[in-house]
Amino acid sequence: MLAPIAETLVFSFCYTVMSNIEFYFDKNKFVMFVSLVASATNVALNFVFISLFGFLAAAYTTLGCYVFMAICHFVYVRAIFKRKGIEPPFNPALLGGAGLGLIGLGLCLTLLYPYPIARFCAFAVAMGLLFVKRKQLIGFMRRIKKK
DSSP states (O other): OHHHHHHHHHHHHHHHHHHHHHHHTTOHHHHHHHHHHHHHHHHHHHHHHHHHHOHHHHHHHHHHHHHHHHHHHHHHHHHHHHHHTOOOSSOHHHHHHHHHHHHHHHHHHHHHTTOHHHHHHHHHHHHHHHHHTHHHHHHHHHHHHHO
16 A cells, blocks of 8 residues: 555656646646545545545545646646646656556555565566666766756
8 A cells, every 4th residue: 555655756756847837927727636536536536435435545546646646737737837838847758658657666566565576576686777777877867957
């Protein structure tokens, strides 16, 4: 249950960054509207799925609603920048890919949870890959930082 809740924090961060841009441009009503829709959807989905699948369903419905909010705010902020003639300070493909990768990783971790040895091996392989590719990763992060 920890993986989807931890993933929610990342999408919550994305939502917060995008909504702050909306607040800066005085687009507060959209923030309120999306938050209300996501909250109502979360309550409705929890009502249906908790009785069927237990509390794990609450974690996934919350994750889904935060993903929905992050996507809505991302699309709206891009539209604001386009109307204002401003180049967006973020790469949509990078954000989308990172989000999908995070969800995939969370799903893998959830599936590996009952198998501690497999989980440890997956962690060791991931750390080994990070170590081997560290120079490329550092270069990539430096390029992002320059933008």
